[in-house]
Amino acid sequence: xxxxxxxxxxxxxxxxxxxxxxxxxxxxxxxxxxxxxxxxxxxxxxxxxxxxxxxxxxxxxxxxxxxxxxxxxxxxxxxxxxxxxxxxxxxxxxxxxxxxxxxxxxxxxxxxxxxxxxxxxxxxxxxxxxxxxxxxxxxxxxxxxxxxxxxxxxxxxxxxxxxxxxxxxxxxxxxxxxxxxxxxxxxxxxxxxxxxxxxxxxxxxxxxxxxxxxxxxxxxxxxxxxxxxxxxxxxxxxxxxxxxxxxxxxxxxxxxxxxxxxxxxxxxxxxxxxxxxxxxxxxxxxxxx
Ligand code: R7I
Numbered sequence: 001x002x003x004x005x006x007x008x009x010x011x012x013x014x015x016x017x018x019x020x021x022x023x024x025x026x027x028x029x030x031x032x033x034x035x036x037x038x039x040x041x042x043x044x045x046x047x048x049x050x051x052x053x054x055x056x057x058x059x060x061x062x063x064x065x066x067x068x069x070x071x072x073x074x075x076x077x078x079x080x081x082x083x084x085x086x087x088x089x090x091x092x093x094x095x096x097x098x099x100x101x102x103x104x105x106x107x108x109x110x111x112x113x114x115x116x117x118x119x120x121x122x123x124x125x126x127x128x129x130x131x132x133x134x135x136x137x138x139x140x141x142x143x144x145x146x147x148x149x150x151x152x153x154x155x156x157x158x159x160x161x162x163x164x165x166x167x168x169x170x171x172x173x174x175x176x177x178x179x180x181x182x183x184x185x186x187x188x189x190x191x192x193x194x195x196x197x198x199x200x201x202x203x204x205x206x207x208x209x210x211x212x213x214x215x216x217x218x219x220x221x222x223x224x225x226x227x228x229x230x231x232x233x234x235x236x237x238x239x240x241x242x243x244x245x246x247x248x249x250x251x252x253x254x255x256x257x258x259x260x261x262x263x264x265x266x267x268x269x270x271x272x273x274x275x276x277x278x279x280x281x282x283x284x285x286x287x288x289x
Pocket of ligand 1: 039040078079081082083107108109112114116213215247249
């Protein structure tokens, strides 16, 4: 969870900056002064973690209520465009399944929001990959009804679980792809396996996307490639991920969640930890309970 938040907050400092200034700043590693606020990636991951803590699995009704409650309490966390309607309607008492399925002319959202929040779930169930997949699907359904959004969530959760289990970076992408249903996320993951882990992230992003579309397919394969390329070093992983630009808070949140599932916050400079907006303490206590 803390790796996801660090990635989210670090990435947000680079979010959709013009390519020229972004590249110079990142190549020269000009760290932005704190505080670095975290965004919806962290808010939704925290809600999911609270539900796992309380129920031991994804209780979808409870998760929908938790998401809606967190949104109502703090709506200015840069939520995805459709999430405002979704979370308000759920908060008003509409069934989450109806609200979620009617988004985007009844197709459901293929946004990257179900993937951005799910790495801690993968770490939580790391001992059993079938459970990781099943619970990731259940966690995605509550807000994202499109199969590509679900595929993105499955991919990130499985990657985090495999990270905990110590898989070598060179095996990660293929092992994840084997668990993801056919579709655009799976196809771009397979495309990502063609790039050496020493390749320039900007080149890989050019071939598989780095979140500019805010879709799961345009975000998750790149993030998993970046995590695979830097699975033992969280700080390096985040610098490398940000280099391609795009939806940087979310690519970095995904990478931070996956890599920290292996490393924890070991090696992260104190200045980064001090700049990052703190998480609530204790992490999983539900306000009001
Ligand atoms: O997926 P979601 O929660 O967004 C998460 C992203 C992260 O980067 C966050 O940090 C935040 O900035 O937003 O929210 P959605 O609104 O469901 O999906 C994100 C965007 O994907 C939407 O605003 C649309 O632009 C796009 N999108 C679609 N466009 C066309 N057709 C999602 N689904 C569709 C679709 O079916």
